[in-house]
Amino acid sequence: MDNINRPIEKVLISEEQIKNRIDEMAKEIDRDYKGKEPLMLSVLSGSFMFASDLMRAVSIPVGISFIFAASYGSGTVSSGNVDIHTGKGFDPEGRDIIIVEDIVDSGRTLSKIKEYLLECGAKSVELCTFLDKPSRRVVDIDVKYTGFEVPDEFVVGYGLDFNYKYRQYPFVGVLKKEYYE
Ligand code: IMP
Ligand code: MG
Secondary structure, three states: OOOOHHHHHEEEEEEHHHHHHHHHHHHHHHHHOOOOOOOOEEEOOOOHHHHHHHHOOOOOOOEEEEEEEOOOOOOOOOOOOOOOEEEEOOOOOOOEEEEEEEEEEOOOOHHHHHHHHHHHOOOOOEEEEEEEEEHOOOOOOOOEEEEEEEEOOOOOEOOOOOOOOOOOOEEEEEEEEEHHO
């Protein structure tokens, strides 16, 4: 690896694998939401790339909104505190919502967001995550759509960051230890 890819130990999921998997996920969403117009709710910042590609791959009409949820600060261990912010005018009442997340780790972020949306009167709430680290789950949550399961390693790229960096890679890679220790 040269230049900007130097911090990557190995590529876990290639650009082509991502594209193919997103096409499959989009087909599932098309089938499950036929005749409906769901609202994709992209959890910022990590899921912006995934949400953008997923939205273009589905054929049914979908809306997009964004929610900001942060649980990590600048480290690599989940703190358990989740801050949620939405834009002005965001109204989930009566909507079929698909939460679009970059990665489910402890599950705290998604369970907090789901709880919040149901309190706001959402009609249905399903979870769609690009990556899942099932070995790290603390809160029991039901994920309807999963792109890829990953091992318990810190991964970056395709929107996922470490300390606000490395989101720009078109693939998912494992960060070299010397870059976060
Ligand atoms: P949870 O609330 O513990 O499930 O935390 C999920 C959030 O932690 C994700 O939305 C990511 O922002 C972040 N996160 C967890 N694991 C990783 C990783 O391996 N790389 C980058 N971000 C991660
Ligand atoms: Mg996130």
